[in-house]
Amino acid sequence: MPAAPARRERRPGRNEPCWCGSARKYKKCHLATDENADRVSR
Numbered sequence: 001m002p003a004a005p006a007r008r009e010r011r012p013g014r015n016e017p018c019w020c021g022s023a024r025k026y027k028k029c030h031l032a033t034d035e036n037a038d039r040v041s042r
Helices: 031-041
Strands: none
Touching: none
């Protein structure tokens, strides 16, 4: 079984730059993906 991906310590705010380095706002880039991953992992 593959190891679970490492979780980021703190998510950026909705209007901060995304953690992936895309220069897009977090809410327009990875917010939905991260929220979905949290729902699945619970």
